[in-house]
Amino acid sequence: MPELPDVEGFRRTLASCAQGHRVERAEVADPGVLHGVTAQRLKRDLKGRRFAAPRRHGKWLIAPTDGPTVVLHFGMTGRLVCGADSEPAGRFQRVAFDLDDGHRLGYEDQRKLQGIWLAATDDDIDRIIGDQGPDALSLSRADLDRLLEGRRGRVKATLTDQAVIAGLGNLLGDEILWHARIHPRRPVNALTDDERDGLHSALREVLRASVRAGRVPDDPDWLTGQRDDPDPHCPRCGNPLRRGRIAGRTSLWCPHCQQEAA
Numbered sequence: 001m002p003e004l005p006d007v008e009g010f011r012r013t014l015a016s017c018a019q020g021h022r023v024e025r026a027e028v029a030d031p032g033v034l035h036g037v038t039a040q041r042l043k044r045d046l047k048g049r050r051f052a053a054p055r056r057h058g059k060w061l062i063a064p065t066d067g068p069t070v071v072l073h074f075g076m077t078g079r080l081v082c083g084a085d086s087e088p089a090g091r092f093q094r095v096a097f098d099l100d101d102g103h104r105l106g107y108e109d110q111r112k113l114q115g116i117w118l119a120a121t122d123d124d125i126d127r128i129i130g131d132q133g134p135d136a137l138s139l140s141r142a143d144l145d146r147l148l149e150g151r152r153g154r155v156k157a158t159l160t161d162q163a164v165i166a167g168l169g170n171l172l173g174d175e176i177l178w179h180a181r182i183h184p185r186r187p188v189n190a191l192t193d194d195e196r197d198g199l200h201s202a203l204r205e206v207l208r209a210s211v212r213a214g215r216v217p218d219d220p221d222w223l224t225g226q227r228d229d230p231d232p233h234c235p236r237c238g239n240p241l242r243r244g245r246i247a248g249r250t251s252l253w254c255p256h257c258q259q260e261a262a
Contacts, residue, residue: 001075001076001077001169001170001171002059002074002075002076002078002079003059003167003168003169003171003172003210003216004056004058004059004135004136004137004166004167004168004169004172004207004210004211005172005207005210005211005213005214005215005216006074006079006214006215007056007058007059007060007061007074007167008056008137008211008214009211009214009215010056010061010072010074010079010080011054011055011056011061013080013081013082013105014051014054014061014063014080014105015053015054016082017080017082017099017103017105018051018063018082018097018099018103018105019051019052019053019054020050020051020052021050021051021099021100021101021103022048022049022050022099022100023046023047023048023049023050023051023065023097023098023099023100024047024098024099024100025043025047025097025098026042026043026046026047026095026096026097026098027043027095027096027097027098028042028043028094028095029089029093029094029095029096030094030095030112032094032112032115033094033095033107033109033112033114033115033116034095034115034116034117035115035116035117035128036117036118036128037116037117037118041118042095042116042118045067045068045118046065046067046068046070046097046118049065049066049067049068050065050066051063051064051065052064052065052066056135057129057132057135057166057167058129058132058133058135058136058162058165058166058167059073059074059162059166059167059169060072060073060129060132060166061073061074061080062125062129068118068119068120069118069119069120069124069125070116070117070118070119071116071117071118071119071125071128071129072107072114072115072116072117073114073115074109074114075109075111075112075113075114075115076111076113077092077109077110077111077113078107078108078109078113078114078115079107079108079109080105080106080107080108081093081105081106081108082103082104082105082106083103083104083106084102084103084104085098085099085102085103085104086102087104089106090106090108092108092109092110093106093107093108094107094108094109094112094115095107095116130162131162131163132162132163132166133147133161133162133163133164133165133166134147134165134166135166135167136165136166136167136168136172136203136207137167137207137211139165139200139203141196141197141200144196144199144200144203145196147164147165148188148191148196150189151164151188151189152187152188152189153187153188154184154185154186154187154188154246154247155177155182155183155184155185155186155187155188155191155199156173156174156177156184156185156246156247156251157246157247158188159172159173159176159177160172160173160247160249170247170249170250170251171216171224171227172206172207172210172216173247173251174223174224174251174252174253175206175210175216175222175223175224176199176202176203176206177199177202177253177258178223178236178252178253178254178257178258179202179205179206179223180195180198180199180201180202180203181198181257181258182195182198182199182258183253183258183259183260183261184246184247184251184253184258185246185260186260186261190261220235221235221236222235223235223241223252223253223254226241226252227252232252234254234256234257236254236257237254237256237257239254239255239256239257240255241253241254242254242255
């Protein structure tokens with residue numbers, strides 16, 4: 001699933017491909033990815049519009065034009081690609097924007113779990129993206145304390161709740177907690193000051209490396225690099241890793257490095 005680093009990569013793709021360029025034509029191959037807007041209206045309202053600088057909040061990408069704003073979410077399998085408008089469309093291309101310089105910005109998505117919205121105002125954008133916490137990449141240590149204050153849930157469920165912190169998904173949640181040596185089921189209100197320090201440091205370290213890579217790295221010395229191994233072992237201590245359902249998702253952790261409090 002695209003998480004914050006992936007969407008930051010898509011923001012860069014959109015900026016380098018489309019920012020400052022005019023939409024000559026919008027093509028809709030599959031209106032099933034459109035929300036609250038018809039294919040006809042999308043084509044009409046974006047024709048001749050020029051893309052401005054895009055911005056990202058959590059897993060959402062917000063692409064203003066000199067008219068309406070295009071709002072994108074990538075669900076489980078979405079992505080943005082840029083190429084020449086003469087190139088054949090990808091198998092899962094659902095929507096494309098042909099630009100005035102001969103490039104095409106394409107929205108591809110195999111499973112179509114989210115998609116594209118069109119917003120006329122800032123209030124429309126807020127309504128579309130819903131209740132979002134602050135972007136994870138911008139969190140200071142004081143911000144993290146404020147967000148965790150008074151919460152009683154488990155730490156992984158809290159970190160991946162978009163209404164608390166925007167942008168962290170299953171892979172990032174597991175990776176950050178493994179780097180911080182905190183068990184994913186540890187109650188938030190049981191974290192010590194040292195553990196919160198470690199959590200914030202791990203969050204910054206993991207996000208910075210992931211944004212540079214454009215995804216959560218699957219390097220062998222990262223937890224993510226062990227996820228597909230049928231018999232995974234901790235890259236840090238060598239002990240067997242454990243899998244289980246936490247916060248509704250299959251989670252991975254090291255019971256040696258991330259000990260669960262009694």
